[in-house]
Amino acid sequence: MNMLTEAAVEKALDQKMSNVPYKMIGQDVSVYYGEKRALFDVNLNIRENTVTALIGPSGCGKSTFLRSLNRMNDTIDGCRVTGKITLDTDDIYDPDIDVVELRARVGMVFQKPNPFPKTIYENVSYGPRIHGLAKSKADLDQIVETSLQRAGLWNEVKDRVHESGTGLFGGQQQGLCIARAVAVSPEVILMDEPCSALDPIATAKVEELIHELRENYTIVIVTHSMQQAARVSQRTAMFHLGNLVEENDTDKMFTNPDDPRTQDYIMGRFG
């Protein structure tokens, strides 16, 4: 009998990466902060139900690219984006796009856990309420429970959902922020160094969660840690000085990259 081990199945899935459809397409994306140009004609596509890691030395434009995927750069004075980014078939910079709705479809989890100073329940239910996703209190309760389950937090907090979200530990607070992002049924979740404020145990938990979330969501994560990129992602994109250097299967990126700058960065020669 031909028994495939879990590792072999993962490998086979990875080898099929090139067949995975694109959820988002970034074409000639450039970003300027006033006179300063932070990204140079980046062509990077994001594959569906895949974790894509953005790596590269400090200031290379990882967060800038991430923020351009749900127009968070719009909130920065003097910031300008050129090029084209699509989500499925929608041009997200089309003036007719509803940005609030876009940010529900493309949610975001930040570096520092930032729960509202409200209860756990209110943190998770706020988004579904303003987006009209629940018809009744029972619906809302269900969304809160499912979101906390998906964020791996339900068992820990089910008896205290009406207590303050800011009273949770750091790792649990980040779990709450992930539950909050999940609650509005996003298609894509952007994570900007989601573990940098967490201890190693909480980091391991969030990484495990990212692995599970991939089943239902497309994930893009900025990370300073190459080990983390290697652990959680199937695709990796390497930036340097505002340019996309290389995008590849994570396995290949960390063993046999195409660009010498990727090799140098991975070997710790700069950054």
Ligand SMILES: Nc1ncnc2c1ncn2[C@@H]1O[C@H](COP(=O)(O)OP(=O)(O)OP(=O)(O)O)[C@@H](O)[C@H]1O
């Ligand atoms: N709000 C801003 N105003 C002006 N310049 C900015 C702003 N945000 C970023 N930049 C500049 O744009 C460039 C890219 O920054 P960005 O934060 O995207 O890089 P990064 O790779 O995410 O860096 P890090 O790993 O340090 O977070 C840098 O030169 C940075 O100084």
